[in-house]
Amino acid sequence: MTTSDTVTDASSPTRRRAYLLWAIAALAYAVDLGSKLAVVARLEGRTTVSVLGDWLVLRVQRNPGAAFGMGEATTIVFTLIATAVAVVVVRYSRRLASTPWAIALGLLLGGALGNLTDRLFRTPGGLQGAVVDFISVRGFSVMNLADWAITCGCALALLLSFRGSPTTGPVARSDEAEGAEGEAAA
Template identity: 35%
Template sequence: MIYYAIGLIVLILDQLSKWMIVKTMAVGESIELVPGVLYITSSRNTGAAWSMLEGQLWFFYLVTVVVLAVVIYYMQKIGRRQPFVGVALGLVIGGTLGNFVDRLFRGEVVDFIHVYLGSYSYPVFNLADSSLVIGALLIVIYTLFDSKKEKRHDSG
């Protein structure tokens, strides 16, 4: 199914980009792309977003298995019939697996995208994180519009 291929492409791009960072940059090294806004900064994270739950690898392994099971269930149930949802779930699968592979083989997640929003330094992230966030936002958008469509259908 094409939506699983999206997840595989995300996984490959994520792991390739992380491999390039690990091989070419020291941890803490930074390359300015857009002055004051966008940098490539080699970073490692043993936790989740904003370094929450650092060092809790078994927790992340368990969460990954549960998330993948739920996402695959919904891919089979809804994703096959709703292309928008299928793409979103494919992005979630790819992002989930990208960070899982890091934790499994490195014991930490490689992060490298560093954005500044004015004076705020947004936590460094990676392609897997981006894929997860985009996929989740698409699911929220679908859910909001689908519930509005159901309300219109029920009242009409």
């Protein structure tokens, strides 16, 4: 087995984990975006819809701030944080050490992109758009599916951190580097 074979074999699981991260992020993003479009079209301006009595209802509200409506005057800060999270997750995606980390970071990325889309394109726009929230849990908060993806991703990341699971492994080499090493070895 040559050095380039070893690099290719070692990077294959890393690539699969990166693809899993991207697939989960795309799914979380698509479900969030689709749910927001449906909720705005069918429920905005109407009364609440009971799902589980008064424990869980669908109620549309626009949130320019963060969780629990905090920080309404600093919407642009949340936009920048979501952008930073997306950039960091994309950078980590090339070096993921485990499937659970791919799942956690995929949920974080999909959720961050879902809320970032609202910040960019919803009124008033220009990095200050209000996020569409609609899942109201009695005594807790009104959230959207992006928020739930972020919450679940963070919970899994915390669990993995407490277990000491490494986030990243060796950096996968590009095909050009592998080709250059193969030619040098020949």
